[in-house]
Amino acid sequence: MQHSINGNELLLKVIAGDETAFEQLFNLYKNKLYSFIYNLSGNATVAEDVLQETFLKIWRDRNQLTGIENFNAYLYRMAQNQAINVLRRQSREALLLNEVRRLAPEGVQGDEWLAAKEVQTALQQAIDQLPPQQRKVYQLGQEQGLTYEQIAQTLNISPSTVRNHMVQALKAIREYIARYYPALLIYAAPWLTGLF
Secondary structure, X not given: OHHHXXXXXXXXXXXXXXXXXXXXXXXXXXXXXXXHHHHHHOOHHHHXXXXXXXXXXXXXXXXXXXXXXXXXXXXXXXXXXXXXXXXHHHHHHHHHHHHHHHOOOOOOOHHHHHHHHHHHHHHHHHHHOOOHHHHHHHHHHHHOOOOHHHHHHHHOOOHHHHHHHHHHHHHHHHHHHHHHOOOHHHHOOHHHHOOO
C-alpha cells in the first residue's frame, strides 16, 4: 500500500515538473517494472527499451496525468501496452525480412519464382538506399545477428540509438518495396501483403 501512495505522491511532483521526483519515481519502479516487461517479452532488449519508453512518455505527457488515482496500475498497463506494440512490430518485421531471405527456387515456380527473385533484389536495393549508419546497424543486426548491445559497442553508440536506427531502417525498407515494387505485393507470398 505504501508503494502505491509513494508513487502517487511522486507523480504529483512530476506533474509539476520536478525532475528529482521523476528520478525517484523511476528508481521506485524500474526493477519491478523491468521484471514485469521481461516476463511478458522474454527479451532483455525489449524490456529495457519498453522501460525507457514508458518513463519517457510519462515525463513527456506529465501535464496530462492529473486525473490518475492509481499510478501503479496505470504504469503497468502503459508498459504492457507498449511491450505488446513493440513485440507485434518486431514479429511483423522479422517475419517479412526472414521470409524474404528464405524464398528459394526449390518449391517455387513460374511467377512466384520471378517474384521471389524480385523481392530479394528489391530488398537489397532498399538496403543500399539506407543512410550509412542505418545500413550498418541493419546489416549488423539482421544479417550478422548481433544484439543491440553488441551493435552499440561495435559502432560506439548507445543501444537506444541502435534501436532508433533499426526502426527507421526497417520502416524505410518496407516503404521502398511498397513504393517501387508494388506488384510484388500481388505475386509474393501472402505474409508479405499484410505488412504494407
